[in-house]
Amino acid sequence: MNALVESTLSSSVERGIAALHAFIGQEAAASLLRPASRKQGEAASFWLPLPPDYTGVERRLRIAFPDQFPITSLQIHVEPSPWLKWPHSMKSGLCLHGFREKPITGTPETVVHDSLLRLGAIIDFVRVDSDPILRDAEFRKEFTSYWSMQLDSSPQDILLLERPKTASELFATSDPRPARRSRTAWLAPSVSSLRTYFRRIVGRNAKIQSPVVAGFYVKLLTYPDVQFPAPEHLLDWLTPHLSENDCKKFLSWFSGKGSLANRLVILELPGSERAPMYCLDVRSYSKQPDHGRWYGFRSARRWSGKNQPSHSPVLVRGAILNILDRNDILSRDLSGTAANLEKTRVVMVGAGSLGSTVALQLARSGVGEIVLIDPDILESANLGRHVLGVDDLARPKANALAERLTQDLPTVKIFPYMDFVESLLLKKQAIFQSADLVIVTTADWSSEVALWFNKAEGAQWGLLQAWSEPHSFVGHGLLAPRGAFDGRYLFDDTGNFRLKHTEWPDGGGVVPLPACGQTFIPGGISGMANVASMVTQVALRFLTGDINNQVWTTTIYRPQDVANHEGRYFGPALADGAQHTVLEREWPTVEDGRSMTVIAWSWSWPGIAHSLYVSQAVADVLDQYRQRSWRTERGGQLFVDLANPNGLIMSLATPPHASDRAGWAWLELDAERCQNEVESANAQGLRLVGYWHTHPQTIPTISPTDIASFSRFAARYAQELPHPIAVIVGLSPQPNGIKAWLFRNGACREAYLGS
Structure with a gap:
C-alpha cells in the first residue's frame, strides 16, 4: 500500500485507502490495484480491473478520493461506460444512491465501506451469471429517468386534466393565462373536461368548440428497449408493445395528424392501472418556430396535398407531464386516509x-x-x-x-x-x-x-x-x-x-x-x-x-x-x-348539566399535604377590584367547598360592601354583612376560610397592620376558622400579583403558586 500513497496525503485519505485495501483484500489490492493519473480536485485515484460482464465486455473501475474526503464522497466511474447496459449507470458515472438519498457521512472507513457495498449490489446485476429478469426489473424502477436522460426537454409542459381509461385521442387547448400561453397545454379525452377546467381557472365559460386533437394516450403492455431510438424509428420501437386494437387507433391518429408540427404521445408504463406516465413531444418538419405551441379553441387550418409536411418525426423530446387525477394528487399520503x-x-x-x-x-x-x-x-x-x-x-x-x-x-x-x-x-x-x-x-x-x-x-x-x-x-x-x-x-x-x-x-x-x-x-x-x-x-x-x-x-x-x-x-x-x-x-x-367549577390556579404551603384550588369565579372577583388611582382598600370574605370531589376549592369571594369602612391603607369589613354572608354560604354547603383585601402595591406584601387586622377577623370566628387564610390583591396582573398567607400556630406562612 505504501507505494501507492503519497506522503502529502491527508490522514483521512490515507485511512480511506487503507479501508479500500482491507475491503478487496491485501493480496488482491497488491496485484490488481494500480494508481491512476489524478484529476483536478483528487487527492488519489486507482484503477481496478473487473471481470467481463453479461455483455462480454471487460471494464475497469476508476476509484478516486477527493481532496475533501470524506466530506466529499468517494468517486467511482466505470470504463468503458456501461451507460444503458448497467442499472444505475449514468453518463457521468455510477449512481450509488437512490432517489433523493444523500451519500453517507462518517469516518473514512465508513464512507469507503458503504460506497463499495453499494457498488457490489450493482455489479451483482451485471455479472456473466446474473439473472436478466432481475436486471430488467432494476432498470424498470427508473425507466422514465433513463428516457429523460437521452432526450432533450420540450419547451412545452403538459397538464393532463384526467387519467384516460382506454387508448384515446386527446383534445388540446393552451392555458389562457398570459404567462403560460405558449408554455402549458391542457390535454383531455373530452371537450367537456377542457370547458370545465377553463371555468375553474378563469371563472367564466368558454366556447371551446373544436379544439385540435394534438395528443394520444396509450397503455404499454410490455416495456420497450431502455435505449431510445432515432426519431425515424420511433414507431418501430413503440408499436410492438401495444395491444393490436390500441396500435390501430394510435397509428390512425399519428398518420392523420401529420399537419401538426408537434404531436404529444402519452405513454403509461406496463403494470397497475395507475402506473407512471411519460409524455413524448414528437416534432415533424415544419416552417413554424420550434417553441411552445399555442392551441386555440378551434382546430387550425390543415395543410393538404403536396404542401402537407412529412409524417415522419424529425425530433423527439420529453415533455414535463402533470396529471390532475385525484389519486396522483394524493399519492404521497400512504396512510390510506384519502381513499376513505x-x-x-x-x-x-x-x-x-x-x-x-x-x-x-x-x-x-x-x-x-x-x-x-x-x-x-x-x-x-x-x-x-x-x-x-x-x-x-x-x-x-x-x-x-x-x-x-x-x-x-x-x-x-x-x-x-x-x-x-x-x-x-x-x-x-x-x-x-x-x-x-x-x-x-x-x-x-x-x-x-x-x-x-x-x-x-x-x-x-x-x-x-x-x-x-x-x-x-x-x-x-x-x-x-x-x-x-x-x-x-x-x-x-x-x-x-x-x-x-x-x-x-x-x-x-x-x-x-x-x-x-x-x-x-x-x-x-x-x-x-x-x-x-x-x-x-x-x-x-x-x-x-x-x-x-x-x-x-x-x-x-x-x-x-x-x-x-x-x-x-x-x-x-x-x-x-x-x-x-x-x-x-x-x-x-x-x-345537573348547569354548574361547573373552573380552576384558575392553586396555592400550596410547605409541610401541608393538600393544595387550595382557586376557582375562576374567585379569580374574576379579585381581578375586578384591584386598587387603582388612590382609591380606598376594598375586600370581602372567602369560602371553600369542602364537598367538591376534585379537592379543596375556594369557590366564593364576596365583593366589597357599601357598609365597609376603609381608607387608602386600611379596611374594616362590616360585621353584619360578614355574618349574613357566612349564613348564606353555609346554606350552600360552603365554609368560611378567610378574607381578602387590596393593596396599592404592584406585588403585595403583608404588613404588621394586615396581620393585626386578620387576627381580629380570625378571633371573631375562632370556632369556625382555626387556621384563617389572608389574600392580598396587588396591582400586577402577573401570577404573583395576588398572594395568600396562612395563619397557623402563631405564624404567618406565605403560599407558593401552583398551576
Missing part, C-alpha cells in the same frame, strides 16, 4: 383565519365536497393570518376561498355561501342534511347556538366547534358525533367557555372593532396554525370512523409565554421539556 374521504361532505361555518386554514387542509387531505359559509368580506387586517391574499381584498371570503381551492385542487367540489348559518339552517336545510360533519370556527355565539340547537334535536351530522383563546397559546375543539348532543352547558350565556385555560385583563383579550358588535381574537399565524392542525386531525379521524364519541381536544403552546402578554395561564402543566402538546379527553361532566 372521496365521498365525504364537510360544511365549514366560518372562512376566517382558522376556518380557511382548516378548509385548505381538509381539501388537500382528500375530502370530496366542502361547503363554505361566511357572510364577511376579506379586509387588509385579515391578510396576516388568512390563506387568501391581496388580490382577494374586498371580496366575500367564502367566494374567494372557494375559487382558490378550486384552482389549486380541481378534484374537490367547493360550494360557497355568503350568508349567516342561522339563515341557511332555515332556508336551505339540504346543505346540512347531506353533510357528514359541520365545523364551526366563527367564535360567534349566535351561530354556535343555532348549530347546537339542531344537534340537540338529533341532527345526524357530526359537529365540531373550534376556537382559539386570545393570542393563540391555547385552542380548543369540541366534537359531537352523529345524533343528539348539546354542548351549550360548557359555555356561559355569552358564549365564554367555562373551562378556558387563560385569563386576560381588560375584556378578556377580545379586541373590539369600530363597528356594532364586531370584535376579533388576537393571535399570530403560527399559533393559529397549531389550532388548525388539531382541528383538521380531529375532523379527519371522525370522517374515517376513528372517533365515534364526544371528544374535547386542546392544543397548548408554551404556556409560560402567556404572562409576557399580561395574561395568566391556569391550564394543565406541560411535561418537562415539552413546548407544545395536544390533549384529548371526553367532554367534562357537569352536575
Whole structure:
C-alpha cells in the first residue's frame, strides 16, 4: 500500500485507502490495484480491473478520493461506460444512491465501506451469471429517468386534466393565462373536461368548440428497449408493445395528424392501472418556430396535398407531464386516509383565519365536497393570518376561498355561501342534511347556538366547534358525533367557555372593532396554525370512523409565554421539556348539566399535604377590584367547598360592601354583612376560610397592620376558622400579583403558586 500513497496525503485519505485495501483484500489490492493519473480536485485515484460482464465486455473501475474526503464522497466511474447496459449507470458515472438519498457521512472507513457495498449490489446485476429478469426489473424502477436522460426537454409542459381509461385521442387547448400561453397545454379525452377546467381557472365559460386533437394516450403492455431510438424509428420501437386494437387507433391518429408540427404521445408504463406516465413531444418538419405551441379553441387550418409536411418525426423530446387525477394528487399520503374521504361532505361555518386554514387542509387531505359559509368580506387586517391574499381584498371570503381551492385542487367540489348559518339552517336545510360533519370556527355565539340547537334535536351530522383563546397559546375543539348532543352547558350565556385555560385583563383579550358588535381574537399565524392542525386531525379521524364519541381536544403552546402578554395561564402543566402538546379527553361532566367549577390556579404551603384550588369565579372577583388611582382598600370574605370531589376549592369571594369602612391603607369589613354572608354560604354547603383585601402595591406584601387586622377577623370566628387564610390583591396582573398567607400556630406562612 505504501507505494501507492503519497506522503502529502491527508490522514483521512490515507485511512480511506487503507479501508479500500482491507475491503478487496491485501493480496488482491497488491496485484490488481494500480494508481491512476489524478484529476483536478483528487487527492488519489486507482484503477481496478473487473471481470467481463453479461455483455462480454471487460471494464475497469476508476476509484478516486477527493481532496475533501470524506466530506466529499468517494468517486467511482466505470470504463468503458456501461451507460444503458448497467442499472444505475449514468453518463457521468455510477449512481450509488437512490432517489433523493444523500451519500453517507462518517469516518473514512465508513464512507469507503458503504460506497463499495453499494457498488457490489450493482455489479451483482451485471455479472456473466446474473439473472436478466432481475436486471430488467432494476432498470424498470427508473425507466422514465433513463428516457429523460437521452432526450432533450420540450419547451412545452403538459397538464393532463384526467387519467384516460382506454387508448384515446386527446383534445388540446393552451392555458389562457398570459404567462403560460405558449408554455402549458391542457390535454383531455373530452371537450367537456377542457370547458370545465377553463371555468375553474378563469371563472367564466368558454366556447371551446373544436379544439385540435394534438395528443394520444396509450397503455404499454410490455416495456420497450431502455435505449431510445432515432426519431425515424420511433414507431418501430413503440408499436410492438401495444395491444393490436390500441396500435390501430394510435397509428390512425399519428398518420392523420401529420399537419401538426408537434404531436404529444402519452405513454403509461406496463403494470397497475395507475402506473407512471411519460409524455413524448414528437416534432415533424415544419416552417413554424420550434417553441411552445399555442392551441386555440378551434382546430387550425390543415395543410393538404403536396404542401402537407412529412409524417415522419424529425425530433423527439420529453415533455414535463402533470396529471390532475385525484389519486396522483394524493399519492404521497400512504396512510390510506384519502381513499376513505372521496365521498365525504364537510360544511365549514366560518372562512376566517382558522376556518380557511382548516378548509385548505381538509381539501388537500382528500375530502370530496366542502361547503363554505361566511357572510364577511376579506379586509387588509385579515391578510396576516388568512390563506387568501391581496388580490382577494374586498371580496366575500367564502367566494374567494372557494375559487382558490378550486384552482389549486380541481378534484374537490367547493360550494360557497355568503350568508349567516342561522339563515341557511332555515332556508336551505339540504346543505346540512347531506353533510357528514359541520365545523364551526366563527367564535360567534349566535351561530354556535343555532348549530347546537339542531344537534340537540338529533341532527345526524357530526359537529365540531373550534376556537382559539386570545393570542393563540391555547385552542380548543369540541366534537359531537352523529345524533343528539348539546354542548351549550360548557359555555356561559355569552358564549365564554367555562373551562378556558387563560385569563386576560381588560375584556378578556377580545379586541373590539369600530363597528356594532364586531370584535376579533388576537393571535399570530403560527399559533393559529397549531389550532388548525388539531382541528383538521380531529375532523379527519371522525370522517374515517376513528372517533365515534364526544371528544374535547386542546392544543397548548408554551404556556409560560402567556404572562409576557399580561395574561395568566391556569391550564394543565406541560411535561418537562415539552413546548407544545395536544390533549384529548371526553367532554367534562357537569352536575345537573348547569354548574361547573373552573380552576384558575392553586396555592400550596410547605409541610401541608393538600393544595387550595382557586376557582375562576374567585379569580374574576379579585381581578375586578384591584386598587387603582388612590382609591380606598376594598375586600370581602372567602369560602371553600369542602364537598367538591376534585379537592379543596375556594369557590366564593364576596365583593366589597357599601357598609365597609376603609381608607387608602386600611379596611374594616362590616360585621353584619360578614355574618349574613357566612349564613348564606353555609346554606350552600360552603365554609368560611378567610378574607381578602387590596393593596396599592404592584406585588403585595403583608404588613404588621394586615396581620393585626386578620387576627381580629380570625378571633371573631375562632370556632369556625382555626387556621384563617389572608389574600392580598396587588396591582400586577402577573401570577404573583395576588398572594395568600396562612395563619397557623402563631405564624404567618406565605403560599407558593401552583398551576
